[in-house]
Amino acid sequence: MDALFLEFFQNTGFYLCDYRNIIMIIVGMIFIYLGIAKDYEPLLLVPIGFGMLVGNIPIFKGLGLGIYENNSVLHYLYFGVTQGIYPPLIFLGIGAMTDFSTLLARPVLMLLGAAAQAGIFITFLGALALGFLPKEAAAIGIIGGADGPTAIFLTAKLAPHLIGPIAVAAYSYMALVPVIQPPIMKLLTTRKERLIHMEEPRQVTKREKMIFPVIVFLLCCFLAPAALPLLGMLCFGNLLKEAVVTERLAVTARTALIDIATILLGITVGASTQGDVFLTHSSVKIFILGALSFGIATASGLLFAKFMNLFLKKKINPLLGAAGVSAVPDSARVVHIVGQREDPTNFLLMHAMAPNVSGVIGSAIAAGVLWSLML
């Protein structure tokens, strides 16, 4: 009987536990805490955080429980991540909930979304310099796009073994937008610049909004066909929203479908962070590069906005450049809050949504470009 108890004990998590599992469980609990108590991207951090708990329960290998075991349930769910299925579904939902009016009203702000993508390519160089292979470096660089689904999609295609750290880094930094961006914004702009009021955007007609996703899709996918899965779904979702007659489909895409995809993606990405697989030197480097990438993307947007002001008759508030990273709508919200701290009558949210959504398009194009360049 003692032997039975001993055998059972040896199969429990207490016996199999590794210090790395404990670290990841603590990280998972911090994620859950940040999501619930601090309201930092709760829809992402809570599933990922709980996924970390799930993935770091020490298990007896061979029982078909772990996410990396071929016959486990989690492995099947993880299939949607490794094969890049969930990100396009999430993009479908994002498209169905995004209003591109401000972008249509002031297309010039789209350039800010392009400028912020410089962070991706600078981080790519940084990752190469730190010894990563080109495909890994490309996957790490995309963290600077501040777009979780895009980062996961590209990593699944180029460096599937890095999905865990890259996804966690991407979502962590997205959640930390309110912490990371404001100091950079203040550092790179003067008070006078932050006080700039934006002029009222023009009214955009429904027909323009309907034509927009079709044009975006055709132009961008002809230019970078590898962006097809992400941009295709984004534009399709947006067309469903704007077409009115397909409202029922749009409602499903922006509610049930995106929620299901987010739950499955969050929990499986979290579960993929098993301590023994996740806590490596590479992961530490990825986290450092991710932070760098995010910072560079924010700075690129801000500096480009200031550059544009050299030529624009009607100056734009350079804070909008920080919204070029595609963490929708968090970075736009941060821009608004920072602007309002200087002048409570300055409402930048609506204007910041333009570079913000163009950042989504820009990072999807960047992902497509990197993918095709790495083939």
Add this chain to the structure above:
Amino acid sequence: MNGVDAASVLYGLEAINANNGWAISVVGITIVFTGLVALSVLISQIHKLVALYDNPGKIKKLFVSRSESVARAGTPKAHLDLTEAQKQVCRQYNLLAQTMDDVISLPKLLRMAELSGLNDPHANMNLLIKSGILCADEQGYFRWDEDIFIRTIS
């Protein structure tokens, strides 16, 4: 770094050069920029395409000879520099126009301006037409051109 012999891993500029990093980055950011610049140019024209769709007559106009179009006596679109008082008038008429349909009946707008007690409604309506804010469609009605309005009053 997986599966790569640690001794063969390159670092720093050497790694970037060996993996063609500079070229990939430059090409990458160039494509992203080109794509978004082209997109912004294209979407800045969408409202004009929509206006053409709403006004098929305008397409026809593109193909008629210049002399004909001069003789056509349409509403001039030249950008006028207005005084502050004139800009205020434009804003007042904008409010009136907002109460009307997309297509505006000029006599009705004139009547509403008179009823609202606006000064010099005839001359001011002429100002709106001259500035291109009110432009004729092919059906005998007029449209409020929001772009010109914003450009004119700004």
Add this chain to the structure above:
Amino acid sequence: MDSSAACLSESIIFNGLDARDIDSLVPLFSRWTVMPGEILAQAGHCAQFFFLVEEGALLVALEAGRAVVLNRPGDFAGLSMVSLKGTNTATITVLEKGVVWVVPCLNILDLIGHDSPVAATIMDGWQQFYAEKAPFCSDPAETGVV
């Protein structure tokens, strides 16, 4: 312009006529200076005059809220655009101070009522002008020029 001749020569309706024919029309026209808000013709009233714009702008208010703005030298507020069988079908209001050349309806109707090269030229010009200015109206011939 000191006489209506120059204005007639600028008009798409009359510029097909040769100088001698234009000179013969000049005595029919008299010069009016018009002010904004002035009503030159009222719909439903007996048609008396047609108006050739030299300067300024006229608003021709048609049926169903439609309107045409005549603001170029040579624009002509006349014939089927403004009248039918001796009655005004449109109200003509002055939008901008200017000068118009006024011609009695009957003189013009007499002129084009005869089967002559002058009448044919004027009607050709008129149809062209009318199609450009008021393309929403049906064929001028059907609206009853006279």
